[in-house]
Amino acid sequence: MNSGGRRMCTSSIIQNELMNTFGHLIQSQIVRNVRKSNFYSVLSDETTDIIQIEQFSLCVRYVEDQKYKIRDDFLTFVPVYDVTGAGLANTVLETLSILGLDIKKMRGQGYDGAATMRGQFRGVQASIKEKLPLSLSPLFFT
Numbered sequence: 001m002n003s004g005g006r007r008m009c010t011s012s013i014i015q016n017e018l019m020n021t022f023g024h025l026i027q028s029q030i031v032r033n034v035r036k037s038n039f040y041s042v043l044s045d046e047t048t049d050i051i052q053i054e055q056f057s058l059c060v061r062y063v064e065d066q067k068y069k070i071r072d073d074f075l076t077f078v079p080v081y082d083v084t085g086a087g088l089a090n091t092v093l094e095t096l097s098i099l100g101l102d103i104k105k106m107r108g109q110g111y112d113g114a115a116t117m118r119g120q121f122r123g124v125q126a127s128i129k130e131k132l133p134l135s136l137s138p139l140f141f142t
Helices: 012-036 085-099 124-131
Strands: 040-048 054-063 070-079 106-111
Touching (some): 012 054
Antiparallel strands (some): 040 054
C-alpha cells in the first residue's frame, strides 16, 4: 500500500507465502465441509518426492452437506519416516486428528494395490480397521 504502485510481489519468497496462505485457507474450508458431513472416507497413497523424501498424500471423500454431491478433495502431503503398515496408519490417524477431523466418523479407506497399503493382516487398512472397526473394507485404486 505504501509502495506507490511499484510493488509486483514477484519474489519467490512472496510467491511461496501467498501459495502457503491460499493452501491453508483452502484446506481449512475443506476441513469445515468434512466436519459438516456425517461420515467420510480417506484416500491415500505414498510416493517419493524429487528430493527423495517419502510422502503420503491424503485425500477425503465425503458428501457435501446440502447439495448431496460426493466430493473428493486433497488435504495435504505428509512426510513419512515409518513406511510399515502400522507406521503409515498412525500417520493417517494423527494427521486427521491434527487437522481437526473426528476419526470416529471415518467409514471408508482407499489405497493403491501395494501390500503395505492393503495388506489384510499388517497393512494400513488392517491397522486402521483394528482401531476403528466401523471403517469399511478398503477401496483400491491404481
